[in-house]
Amino acid sequence: MKYKEKIFSDSSDEEPILTPYKDTGKSKETSSSREEPVAPNDDELPIINLQSETEEADDPVIVHHRHVRPASLYESLDYEICENTLWKADYKRRSQKLIFRKDLARWLIFLVIGIITALIACTINIAIDTFSEMKYGFLAKSVDENLHNGNLYVPYLYWILTSIIPVGLGAALVTYLEPVAAGSGIPQVKCYLNGVKVPRIVRIKTLVVKAIGVVTSVIGGLAGGKEGPMIHSGAVVAAGISQGKSTTFVKDFRVFRYFRDDHEKRDFVLGGASAGVASAFGAPIGGVLFSLEEAASFWNQSLIWRILVSSTISSFTLNVVLSAYYGQTDFTITGLFNLGKFDELPYKYFEIPIFVLMGICGGLLGAFWNTTNSRFHLFRARYIKPGWGKILEAMAVSLLGVSIACTMMYVINDCRTLGKDPTSYPVKLFCGDNEYNAVAALWFQTPESTAKALFHDPPESHQILTVAIFVVVYYFLSCLTFGLNVSLGIFIPTVLVGAAWGRLVSMVLQHMCPTATFLHPGKYALIGAAAQMGGVLRMTISLTVILLETTGVDSTFAFPLIITLITGKFVGDFFNEGIYDIVIRINHVPILPWEPPLKYRSLKASNIMSSPVVCVKMREKANYIIDILKRYTYNGFPVVEDVQGNDRSKGRVCGIILRSQLTVILKESLYEEKKRLWQDQISIETFRNEYPRYPTIDKFELHLDKHDYTVNFDIFMNPSPVRVGEDDSVARIFQTFRALGLRHMIVVDNENRVRGMLTRVDFIFKED
Amino acid sequence: MKYKEKIFSDSSDEEPILTPYKDTGKSKETSSSREEPVAPNDDELPIINLQSETEEADDPVIVHHRHVRPASLYESLDYEICENTLWKADYKRRSQKLIFRKDLARWLIFLVIGIITALIACTINIAIDTFSEMKYGFLAKSVDENLHNGNLYVPYLYWILTSIIPVGLGAALVTYLEPVAAGSGIPQVKCYLNGVKVPRIVRIKTLVVKAIGVVTSVIGGLAGGKEGPMIHSGAVVAAGISQGKSTTFVKDFRVFRYFRDDHEKRDFVLGGASAGVASAFGAPIGGVLFSLEEAASFWNQSLIWRILVSSTISSFTLNVVLSAYYGQTDFTITGLFNLGKFDELPYKYFEIPIFVLMGICGGLLGAFWNTTNSRFHLFRARYIKPGWGKILEAMAVSLLGVSIACTMMYVINDCRTLGKDPTSYPVKLFCGDNEYNAVAALWFQTPESTAKALFHDPPESHQILTVAIFVVVYYFLSCLTFGLNVSLGIFIPTVLVGAAWGRLVSMVLQHMCPTATFLHPGKYALIGAAAQMGGVLRMTISLTVILLETTGVDSTFAFPLIITLITGKFVGDFFNEGIYDIVIRINHVPILPWEPPLKYRSLKASNIMSSPVVCVKMREKANYIIDILKRYTYNGFPVVEDVQGNDRSKGRVCGIILRSQLTVILKESLYEEKKRLWQDQISIETFRNEYPRYPTIDKFELHLDKHDYTVNFDIFMNPSPVRVGEDDSVARIFQTFRALGLRHMIVVDNENRVRGMLTRVDFIFKED
Incomplete structure (x- = not known):
């Protein structure tokens, strides 16, 4: 308490500074416990009015806002460019040549993103293909060898081993090395594009774990696909390349420094995600539309352009590399996920009503799938907490899958003539000499190949019973699988389940009307897949285009596809959200919806804003800055002027300054043992060098003789923050917030004085 | 001057009202001529400070802003919802049932838009097909009949007659009935979607003239297509249906009144344009992307959805109707514009460099085409002013086309064996018995069929010379045609020219390397078309998708197409803008670019804003309102409070009120012979009934005993107008303005007092 005297100094010029962090324990406790009466001397508190307003506050929203909800674990990205004096100086310094060079660099980066994303996709694809063929070839041989001596448990054991070992490996990698690499990656990318900073989501380490993880999971035979992870990989590649430095390798290549802000980075990530879609599905237009559906608010034409280029290059590169690898010269390999071309x-x-009915069916099945899956999620979150538990769970699901498959193969005797078998390694089992087991054909390959088989196998390739049981089993197996702590996507199992029941529909109909010629099983499989995807994923436009591009069907067939997808989505939306949104909600990520929540519609800004607000004066004591930084977790502080006394919240807003800027300023001026703040030495480069991991405030220990120093925010603050009136309707300001990708919005009264603050979490309706 | 006494009344409660319009002639003159010194009594002038500020003003930008430029001929649409008290009351009154019904109505309208757009497209298509076949069948017969007796001038005359009569008819329709129906319609729709109110652009009369006009032009054999007009038709259909009333027929169906504002209407028009693309090209996804490229700033997911549905339904309806008409049952007719399916x-x-070279070539040709066309435009604007001149010009161009075609047919003797002829009516002319004239085959059909022929004719269908001359002739003919006062699109001629020179390239290459097998002429025609379109139209993404959907090529071929299109656009952009943008610029439409003009980038709001601003007080005298409405053409007036004396511009902003609202209020309260303003009787319906053609102020004659009446704007004004600080950077506020589709933005100082106003024209850099 040795600074007490200073605190109570009443020199009006040199305003009393505030007690450092270690001394404020008591006043902090006061403000939260409300036991001690407030001292009338407001000077003791950094934010005047905080105390009294909290006491008065009968609106619980205010208190809840930022500290209680898990949503606040996530920070927002800042799509707004902070056009402060430093930025303007930098902008003016830029010659025409530099602008051109920056533009060129941007194009180059988009090109490279496309190429590298495709190369990673190729690597993953080739690895999966090679190992899968080894695995299933070996298993098929083992079955044949052990069939006659009755030791069928031997291939069963082999199968179990070749499944749970890679799955366990993948789960261990994800669990212990990089938990954020779990799952599909699409929800995380979606959050990032929406403007939420998901920690570690775009690091190289995440990419490596994701890539190895997806290979092991698919080889392990889990009901999942590699497409989601591919899209995530694209995003990581984009973020990595565009920044010219890597945190994982602690390496700064000192290039592309002008791209080091959230705004630029997010544009690149958009291109990366789109390149990921393009290489995963061979669908460049689908990739562009995927980015559109997820981040439409931040579009402009030149960005669309660059994204299109990066996805085109990506799918072309993939095409070239895979064609070369498989020794084909006519570029027929267009994507990792290839459903095969339909004629x-x-x-x-009269088929359209059938398609609509299938759409409804898909919507119901999808909604039920989503609900069940989210139940599993909650169960896992509650009961499977330790790392080894998650690994064991993944291995158990793998074991379950293998066991069910073996039982099916053993019990159902669905024999078909060899010659039109869909696998590379047909299993004879109990069938005749020129026959193969159709059940084994479904299971003895990657899910992707099975989906392709269901689309293109000739009619009469399976018994109705086989497909029916397969549908039920795979439906629940995929539901159990998604959410395991492994790196795995949801796209392929959805397609597979849909294709299977679609084919089943055509088989049953054919059975009932044997003369009907229109019941092409592949067509119905495709419609089933569309219905199931509409029901589970609910991403309509990009999915339509991806399906069209992947299957190469005529645009005449676009109508049935779109009708089915839309019906599926409609019916599904009646019950719950799409699976990606469910995952996001379960993780409490504060993702901004397209429209403000219904209950917010008729409210005013003052109803939802967080207040009171911690403000800083244009010229502020270093000590006070450190104090508020340590005391609050807020990321932005309004800069005010015309302050009467110490009552900062009565000042007029003249700017906003971010926590990250404050820490950099403090580090540069005080921590670095400099005597004074040499503002000339701080340029915009100083901030860019620290991006995106700014120094934290915990490091700072202020010297005793430095707490008088004053920082002038004039050149650092953003002089034109977005301000809204306290009576502005939430619908309108939400639109602004979303369209501009803002992080902070200052609510001001009619005289431009701070009334409150709006951030992402304030816009998300809390149901409790 | 009989109100003088009142003006100088100094009762502070009842503020002095202002001189009515007829009395202000002098003060108006004063303010513009600056000859008379300003009276110290500010009360005499409606806007205090106007005088003095104009005197002080040394920034010429202020004065120029809104009255001088032709840009101000166009008004802005208002995408912002005016959430005033009336709106809120209406919003709260809405039951869940009404919300549901409105949503249902919205979906229904999108469906109906799709269907009707397709039906109109079908009608136009069938009309063109029928008449064209009659015409060319008759001409072919006439050639054959007159060949031997040497009277070849007879078919020539017939051809001239069957060409210039329909062309003249169409030109007369456009010129005298509805001039806005001229041209492609895409630039106009683009402007509308960008937020500019182009007068009469979405009226039914325009649709009728456009439809008949395009039929006559195509039959007349002008070098143009029907796709642009189809898109325009879709937009008109959308605007018409969604409003439930028609100005052309002076009929109000009293339905869908809740959709009567710019916001809703523009969403529907977006769907209509997209349905138009879908039915014109059979490209539903292309339609959605077209809307995206033109109006991306106003997107949200549910809108994307509805647009997708409307375009899908549209292309499906077209498919069904045309299939039924042509007696096909397998739905192969997917769009009006069908390039035929490629295998x-x-x-x-090694072909990719060739494609890139062709892209460069297309960019150069396109840029040159655009420049030449805009020269023609300027020439026409200067010299061909009377209506009959425009009609004669169209007929002359038609005559020129026919004459050139005849000369070509007469001079070039390109005979091919019958059997693979591309027309329905092969012309023998001077060829042998089993042969037809390949030149006549190019000319004796609609441009669309010729394009299809160039894509799909087998190799060796033409001499190199034939195609070469055709390219040159058609290039200049199409350049001469676009801009005539007829209703005609630019899409098909561009495709045709591109396909022709693309095919020429392959023919020349084949001639040089007779052994090369890869030189498929259709492929090169397609690449040529893509290059030419990239060079002329510059709409990359939607064009790519439209081309893919129209030709049904594999997505493997997407890469060459995209590369070519992008190269074409890049090279073209180096020289000038796309043709649609050129048309827009020539017409001085204040269309907002994607980014603020380069010179604005480092400016502040105060540098570009219009000031001084005419403000109104919260409670304002009717007389004053009428006065400012008559005196100024502004469409929005900031509402201020805390006014000291009469100096309105010193008040704090508390809202904004639109000219349209003011006129409706005046009409309802004063004009309707009501004694007082019965605010209870005015609801939001009152305003909707007047939309979109609000009463004009010229009608009002204020009774002498009514100029004391006061209007309270509290419930009418938009209480949360978008305000920006005077120091805010233009780049940032431009983004807000564009993203939110605003019409007005109030620039305020640090105390929330009006400093200036920003509207669309302020954001468009004036080069003078």
């Missing part, structure tokens, strides 16, 4: 798919008018 | 188009690596 013309004619349909009749 | 797989393989390409080799």
